[in-house]
Amino acid sequence: MVIYKILNNNLILSRDGQGHEVIVKGCGIAFQKKKGQQVEESRIEKIFTAENAQISKEIQGYLTAIPEKYLDFVEAFVNEVKEKEGMKLNDSIYFSLSDHIMGAISRLENGIRLQNMLLLDIKQLYHKEYEIGLELLKKVNEMFEVDLSADEAGFFALHFVNAEDGGKTDSYQISIIVHQILDIVEKYYDNMEFQEDNLYYQRFLTHLKYFAQRFLHKELHYDENQELFKIIKEQYREAYGCVKMIYLMMEEEYKYAMTEDEMLYLTIHIQKITEDHKRLKNL
Structure with missing residues (x-):
């Protein structure tokens, strides 16, 4: 793939076979590279496709603002869930979930815990997603050595609900x-x-x-x-x-x-x- 724009050492803008703008992520993918040069395929970890220029800007903003440790952690977990559960998830979950985990840990460090008012509803309406949320909560607490509460499992579940293809109907x-x-x-x-x-x-x-x-x-x-x-x-x-x-x-x-x-x-x-x-x- 050809570098269209360098965002940082790990992120570039490029174009796919149809000429659509894509955001390419990979450790050191742009290191010592310049616009117009090719990137090694072996360095590509994830390709994000945006529906339009506005969404592309938003994705760029999230990717450059959220620390790699959260993005990499969420990417690995979501990919595991997609493979294990056969779920089709929108790419938005990689950013929204990373942003949420980062914010939850930041709030915890400042002594703030949010109660999830929707927790009982989520358990009943989205049992599978809540179980995924519980598993994610366990891994977040272990990985980042924190003690987020079960309320966060409900919040995590909603990210999977939002990202599922088809969505849910409303009256x-x-x-x-x-x-x-x-x-x-x-x-x-x-x-x-x-x-x-x-x-x-x-x-x-x-x-x-x-x-x-x-x-x-x-x-x-x-x-x-x-x-x-x-x-x-x-x-x-x-x-x-x-x-x-x-x-x-x-x-x-x-x-x-x-x-x-x-x-x-x-x-x-x-x-x-x-x-x-x-x-x-x-x-």
């Missing part, structure tokens, strides 16, 4: 609620346009679908984590302000008062997606 009512919430976020942030293929947007969308599903099935009863909620709403004030608008909508439209845990996780998701939106604008 019309769920779609209406999700649309109303997205509309509030867009208007609150000056008509911010969501990139539908954005990884953080997909994670946010999944959270909203579960929220709407649990609301419609009257399954929204969780323990309050007041201390963490207080920290998050102070740290992410703008995102929390947006969540308060969502709270008012749910109260007025559906006569439902959101819990602090629901507001907590919405605040975290909105903060993450808006941070990523700003980052992409500066690429």
Whole structure:
């Protein structure tokens, strides 16, 4: 393959046989190389194909921002799962899962543990993915010498759900609620346009679908984590302000008062997606 652009010693841009831009990963693949030169096939570890230029930029951003130790670990685990379970997974899982593991370990080092409000639902709805999440949790704790809780197994499982081909179906009512919430976020942030293929947007969308599903099935009863909620709403004030608008909508439209845990996780998701939106604008 010919080097189109060097991202770092381990990453290059190239083109496949159809002329589509691809991102090629390999240890030292670009070391002492220049644009236009060939790379040794033996050094290629993984080839990522992007659907469009925007997704390519996002993938480049993740690959250059996430340490190799997380990317390599996730790549090995996901490939093992694909082979063992026969699962067809979108390449997005390599980045989203690496980013999540990195963030979870970082939060743990700062004394923050997130409770997974969806854990029981995930166990019931996505048993196979949850079992994979448990296995991944065990390996993460062993590999990085940490003590992440079982809540993370549920979060890990959702990455596999999101990445599975075919996806899951949602009702019309769920779609209406999700649309109303997205509309509030867009208007609150000056008509911010969501990139539908954005990884953080997909994670946010999944959270909203579960929220709407649990609301419609009257399954929204969780323990309050007041201390963490207080920290998050102070740290992410703008995102929390947006969540308060969502709270008012749910109260007025559906006569439902959101819990602090629901507001907590919405605040975290909105903060993450808006941070990523700003980052992409500066690429």
